[in-house]
Amino acid sequence: MVTKKQIVKELKRNIQQSYAMELEDATPQEIFYSLGKTIKAIYNQDWQKTWKDYIIEEQKQVYYFSIEFLPGKMLKSNLLNLGLLEIVREALNDYNIDLEDVAAVEKDMALGNGGLGRLASCFMDSLASCGLPGNGNGIRYDYGLFKQQFVDGYQVELPDEWLQDGNVWEIRRESKAVNVHYGGKVYMEKQANGQLKPIYENEIVLKAVPYDTGMVGYQNGIVNTMRLWGVEIPVSQEGKYRTIEERRVFEDLTAVLYPDDSNETGRLIRLAQEYFFVSAGIQSIIRYYRKLNRPWHDLSEKVAIHINDTHPALCVPELMRILLDECDLNWELAWDLTVKVMSYTNHTILAEALEKWPIYLLERVVPRMYQIIQEIDRRYVLSMQNIHPNDLIERTRIIQGEYVHMANLAIIGSHSTNGVAKLHSDLLKSVVLHDFYIIYPERFNNKTNGIAQRRWLQIANEELSQVLDETIGKTWRKDPADLKLLINYQDDEAVLKRLFEAKKTKKIALAQYVEETTGIVINPEAIFDVQIKRLHAYKRQLLNLLHIIKLYLDLLENPKLDIEPRVFIFGAKAAPSYTYAKSIIKVINEVAQLINHDERIQDKLKIVFLANYNVTLAEIIIPAADVSEQISLASKEASGTSNMKLMLNGAITIATLDGANVEIRDAVGDDNIDIFGLTEAEVYAYYENKNYSSNQIYENDPVIKRILDTLIDGTIPNIGKEGREIFDSLILYNDEYFLLRDFNSYCEAQTKIDLAYKDRKRWEKISLINIANAGHFSADTTVKQYAEDIWQIEPLFARKRK
Incomplete structure (x- = not known):
């Protein structure tokens, strides 16, 4: 157990090293950043041990893909979960420092808009607190949503510069960066072995760099990971973007949550955002799985990927792309694994909130994704013929007219679709997704939301x-x-x-x-x-x-x-x-x-x-x-x-x-x-x-x-x-x-x-x-239900006891 004396010693050392001053002379801001480093150093050992235990035990892990995360301030949450809240409060009181003044310095991680993002963060807290192997996967927005002010009664949106002073809780992992490919032309070329391989021309390549934040479990020694991806231009590509304006087009990819999609540029950026964190996240998952040296047919025994609303629905074709193009699996095996790995939560019954993308935009931004979606759609129609009426098949197919329906892609490409309250799940089955319920009744279930x-x-x-x-x-x-x-x-x-x-x-x-x-x-x-x-x-x-x-x-x-x-x-x-x-x-x-x-x-x-x-x-x-x-x-x-x-x-x-x-x-x-x-x-x-x-x-x-x-x-x-x-x-x-x-x-x-x-x-x-x-x-109850019914993951403690 960490003592008050140890915390004060490390806090003083961090203040001296960072600011060349004594604790008594430091401002609340200087104390906050020094205390953050002190606390992070305390849980880093547990963080490392948790990750090693998951690997040693070959624990199946879930990766929760969400375009929003709303953790809020993390200082007091981390102190509570480490069992150090009162100890640190007393330690600071000894120097006439109020913990509340120090905590007030921290900026909210402005990475969400509302319930969707807060739910994702509640789940991150509960997964760790229940000892469940779960990881968050999202975007490290530079400015998050926006800072709201009222001027003459009107809402005015200002940049929310939550990263202005850095983020003490995150660790930049350059060695884990991956490249994400956009645009250009993609055509299939036959190889000597008869397989078709995609050939890319004039593509844009961006580097996705992970920033990991520890998700501290409640007084149990478990620390999971929330991984947020930041965008950079790879060194190999820098010559292509010579002007500041050209560079900013790509660097702005992760500037804000939900860019205005009332115009063409905003829609392009939003689609590029969605593919960015999906591709980066799935590449990192597959890289991890390769290190286990297990056969591909075991993928669903070690990996679960959860699609939180439709924004990460490109998880389905992206996993297919990697399994087909990079791992040389045949379509049937790749598809079987994808469906077993993927699960989807629907968060709305509003038709306008069920995402759909124009075909021309997918072809322009992520052409390989569109090719794979076309094939998924073609095979879906073929598989349903002679089983269901044609009008039902047409209503449920992914590509309809000039649009790709992302909820349809998520449902067809996963083994589970759940609503988030009993009434909501019943309405999905009876009204909103009734056609899919006829086709896949066994895939539908309810998981009522919970809170941390x-x-x-x-x-x-x-x-x-x-x-x-x-x-x-x-x-x-x-x-x-x-x-x-x-x-x-x-x-x-x-x-x-x-x-x-x-x-x-x-x-x-x-x-x-x-x-x-x-x-x-x-x-x-x-x-x-x-x-x-x-x-x-x-x-x-x-x-x-x-x-x-x-x-x-x-x-x-x-x-x-x-x-x-x-x-x-x-x-x-x-x-x-x-x-x-x-x-x-x-x-x-x-x-x-x-x-x-x-x-x-x-x-x-x-x-x-x-x-x-x-x-x-x-x-x-x-x-x-x-x-x-x-x-x-x-x-x-x-x-x-x-x-x-x-x-x-x-x-x-x-x-x-x-x-x-x-x-x-x-x-x-x-x-x-x-x-x-x-x-x-x-x-x-x-x-x-x-x-x-x-x-x-x-x-x-x-x-x-x-x-x-x-x-x-x-x-x-x-x-x-x-x-x-x-x-x-x-x-x-x-x-x-x-x-x-x-x-x-x-x-x-x-x-x-x-x-x-x-x-x-x-x-x-x-x-x-x-x-x-x-x-x-309680979100603890909710994630345990997800773990048992959908993800099939076990608490680390339970596996160790076996």
Whole structure:
């Protein structure tokens, strides 16, 4: 066990070596980087040993390919998982240094947009903590997504320079670099042995350099690897790119996550990005497998590759390319191995989110990939003839018209397709991917998402964690299922009071943060009503806003209206090219300006839209939340994970029966969640019958009419264009996500929230019941299910015991 004395000694040595000064004279930034080096040196030995053990034991490993990873800050997470959090805190306190000030220096690794990237990082944490051999594979973006600011209520995107001061946790591995090939012409030439080999002409070659970050398991000595690829121009190619402009075209490949695909250049870069990390990752996997000196037919016994959403779907043809072109396998064996190795998670039921690429773009950017996809598609059609009807085959083939359908490629080229909540998986089978379910029923399964509860409770909410320790013991820290023990205290007034006090502490902290960053003063005694997620029409931040406008109008009519003071807190980024989502942000901010400065409502309502929502900001908001808004249109949210994080921290959920909300309802019971709105069956009935009329609701419901008119009649200043755009989306374009249909049901649910909060003892009991049942949604449980059912990997500990 590392001692406080040893940590101080190494920390002082690192500060002296890096900055030529004493610990007492160092700034928080200098201390952070020196402490990071100290901590990394502590786990590097375990990291090396873990890798050697995997090789010695010939452990089957999974490689999790994801275009997003959102780890957040890693200092406190690494300290917690190493069992050193309190030791380091005390060591720094001895020198009058606050660990929180040091941790604040660290920048978020801005490598994701939302739930997809955060899920990938939760899985990385859980894989290591469960002792499972798992590796992340992604892109080392220079600037990540973007840094969000609000200017006159509008979202403005600035570069997020998270790498400006370097990344203390990563190790650049030049020796593991590989080349990735783009463009040019590819034709097949017959060899002396009769085999066809691809010949490349005028191709572009880029070097992919891996940057590895250790994923530290929770107090178990296991450290896995998250490998992120950076782009460089190979020395052999430098003569081709003589000007700065020519070089920048290629060096910008990994500049930002999700380049704007509303133009040709953006689409080209995005496709090139997807192939870049896929090709680099699979090349490194095959290089590793070759070192095992095992026959190719054993590949699926030692390697599992997971495609996280469609962005890495090129894993399928890229593995085929390597097995065919470089390893000289025949097509039948290569295809059999590829299907056994690959598995795919679908994260959406929105048609527009199921990627498809124009054929001409694939031919231009990755011509060999397109050739292989053509052959996969041809053979798929042949294999299905005389088994399934032609129209079913045509609907499921990969190449349709001028497009290549990436979800179809991922499903056909893998042995498993899973959804991420029971409802979502059922909808995949019955609606979205029904044709594929007919063909491959055995490949479909469900794996409900989970969260890294160590971060979202032990790190984000130490106050609540301490109450739990003193009430139910500490076993829940390693086994989240033990949170269930808390249910025994649901009528214990002393425990309920302590939980309430822990929540109050976090609400005061959030109120201070809000005042410091926005100047808005909010009341910690008010209900903190939170909606934090990517800004998208289907997530219905707009429904939340319409209810806020209703409350505001009600208070203007009756200032003595008996409602609990409410603070509505938003955190969300809109994609740079998503103008409608950006219009919603503008309107929310202008309504906030109006309400927050209107003295007539006596501070009964406040709106706070916190800019640049990220993991660190979530760690401030979530522990302080009283109400969790999970109000997407039923059937549209695949799972959700903010619902799980908020539940874990004692927030009460107001929700539609969508995604994992269904399973949260099942876990806590109908009385401990606030359900409203259409069911997925009712939504699909509207689709089938085509009998929904938002205009009819608008004309016949005076309350809704009054609220919507505020968008266009000048009640809300400075939203002329945006207000009209939103109004037209709801009335002229028939309210795609049924906000008006669900509005009255939503208002009734909000009234129930208000009444429940007035009965504080009842509220505290509901909060406790939510915490007690949150262990059900641990990412540890989820990855164990993936490991057993899909990847067939075992914990290192289990293999050693055999």
